Amino acid sequence: xxxxxxxxxxxxxxxxxxxxxxxxxxxxxxxxxxxxxxxxxxxxxxxxxxxxxxxxxxxxxxxxxxxxxxxxxxxxxxxxxxxx
Amino acid sequence: xxxxxxxxxxxxxxxxxxxxxxxxxxxxxxxxxxxxxxxxxxxxxxxxxxxxxxxxxxxxxxxxxxxxxxxxxxxxxxxxxxxxxxxxxxxxxxxxxxxxxxxxxxxxxxxxxxxxxxxxxxxxxxxxxxxxxxxxxxxxxxxxxxxxxxxxxxxxxxxxxxxxxxxxxxxxxxxxxxxxxxxxxxxxxxxxxxxxxxxxxxxxxxxxxxxxxxxxxxxxxxxxxxxxxxxxxxxxxxxxxxxxxxxxxxxxxxxxxxxxxxxxxxxxxxxxxxxxxxxxxxxxxxxxxxxxxxxxxxxxxxxxxxxxxxxxxxxxxxxxxxxxxxxxxxxxxxxxxxxxxxxxxxxxxxxxxxxx
Numbered sequence: 001x002x003x004x005x006x007x008x009x010x011x012x013x014x015x016x017x018x019x020x021x022x023x024x025x026x027x028x029x030x031x032x033x034x035x036x037x038x039x040x041x042x043x044x045x046x047x048x049x050x051x052x053x054x055x056x057x058x059x060x061x062x063x064x065x066x067x068x069x070x071x072x073x074x075x076x077x078x079x080x081x082x083x084x
Numbered sequence: 085x086x087x088x089x090x091x092x093x094x095x096x097x098x099x100x101x102x103x104x105x106x107x108x109x110x111x112x113x114x115x116x117x118x119x120x121x122x123x124x125x126x127x128x129x130x131x132x133x134x135x136x137x138x139x140x141x142x143x144x145x146x147x148x149x150x151x152x153x154x155x156x157x158x159x160x161x162x163x164x165x166x167x168x169x170x171x172x173x174x175x176x177x178x179x180x181x182x183x184x185x186x187x188x189x190x191x192x193x194x195x196x197x198x199x200x201x202x203x204x205x206x207x208x209x210x211x212x213x214x215x216x217x218x219x220x221x222x223x224x225x226x227x228x229x230x231x232x233x234x235x236x237x238x239x240x241x242x243x244x245x246x247x248x249x250x251x252x253x254x255x256x257x258x259x260x261x262x263x264x265x266x267x268x269x270x271x272x273x274x275x276x277x278x279x280x281x282x283x284x285x286x287x288x289x290x291x292x293x294x295x296x297x298x299x300x301x302x303x304x305x306x307x308x309x310x311x312x313x314x315x316x317x318x319x320x321x322x323x324x325x326x327x328x329x330x331x332x333x334x335x336x337x338x339x340x341x342x343x344x345x346x347x348x349x350x351x352x353x354x355x356x357x358x359x360x361x362x363x364x365x366x367x368x369x370x371x372x373x374x375x376x377x378x379x380x381x382x383x384x385x386x387x388x389x390x391x392x393x394x395x396x397x398x399x400x401x402x403x404x405x406x407x408x409x410x411x412x413x414x415x416x417x418x419x420x421x422x423x424x425x426x427x428x429x430x431x432x433x434x435x436x437x438x439x440x
Contacts, residue, residue: 007140008140038156041140041141041143041161042140042141043140045141045169045170046161046162046163046164046165046166046168046169046170047164047165047166047167047168047169048164048165049169051139051140051141053138053139054139054140079139079140080139
């Protein structure tokens with residue numbers, strides 16, 4: 001389950017949650033891009049890296065591109081709180 | 085009626101009014117987001133804006149209904165799978181062919197659109213320059229911030245990259261050559277000047293449309309003129325300027341001998357000299373400069389004007405000039421810089437101004 005908010009929700013059909021298949025965070029985010037091409041470039045940059053100021057959590061824990069994802073896991077994509 | 089399209093740190097503003105008679109804000113878009121550059125294509129009426137979300141990266145958007153609705157353009161990105169990501173899009177410029185629009189960004193990348201800005205492709209000739217691995221970024225990144233077209237000739241283009249210098253093409257961007265002869269970066273040791281990859285920190289360039297081989301450059305310490313289409317440059321930074329450091333530069337399209345600069349103290353103190361805001365004008369190709377400050381703040385005014393925040397409309401005696409500062413102040417002149425009025429105050433920090 002991939003959860004998005006803010007403008008990402010608008011770009012993914014207006015839905016906050018998406019059931020997708022993938023063994024890693026990167027695979028899931030690429031599956032999200034494949035399902036919704038409008039989100040291409042918004043979460044992952046051209047290198048295939050999660051943008052610097054976006055945080056991804058798997059079941060509440062910080063995760064990166066290579067983090068494993070299992071069936072039933074909850075993957076949340078959240079803009080980072082930045083600044084002072 | 086003059087329209088000002090203003091990119092700021094917190095959104096896009098469109099103002100309308102008459103010089104000297106006041107302007108009103110008509111539109112605000114991209115609230116809260118940095119709008120690095122915005123312009124209206126006079127051929128189509130389309131508004132184009134470059135927006136760099138701190139979260140979601142740089143994008144180009146366009147609007148065909150005066151800013152009410154915006155569409156994201158396609159293709160303004162680096163090739164996937166490389167080792168770089170697009171950091172920011174600094175400028176958009178209309179081309180000479182119908183529908184052609186250019187965009188420049190960081191890392192030193194040029195994009196081209198043939199459909200008025202709805203879709204973009206990277207210019208491979210510049211992207212694949214063999215010297216690219218040796219290009220050095222300026223303080224604002226490796227930004228391609230200046231795009232000078234050649235009136236009537238779509239094959240000829242000049243672009244400037246901080247700090248990879250000037251690049252010139254005469255075959256529509258298939259091949260490029262440098263155009264830095266005569267430029268003397270004072271921040272480099274003498275021994276490094278022979279290294280063409282050592283930083284040439286161009287800040288802004290304008291071409292004189294009635295004599296296209298003539299160009300004016302604001303450099304990182306130096307004001308220059310070229311009479312051979314950007315191949316070589318002559319220092320014109322003396323002759324009355326309080327400083328030859330600054331970012332923006334503008335010209336009067338009716339007069340190839342004209343240029344306007346807004347000097348700042350120096351790279352270590354990027355504010356208007358002596359707490360006075362003044363525009364400097366030359367009408368003799370840079371041999372002499374005269375201060376134009378009637379109506380501008382003249383006491384305890386320490387403003388910073390960025391490279392894209394100086395614009396013009398019309399020409400000759402009707403030339404209008406506008407510039408914005410990071411203070412959020414916006415100033416305008418309806419008489420070629422002789423007198424000035426305050427167009428707006430308390431805007432977010434102004435990144436870019438375009439007038440039409």
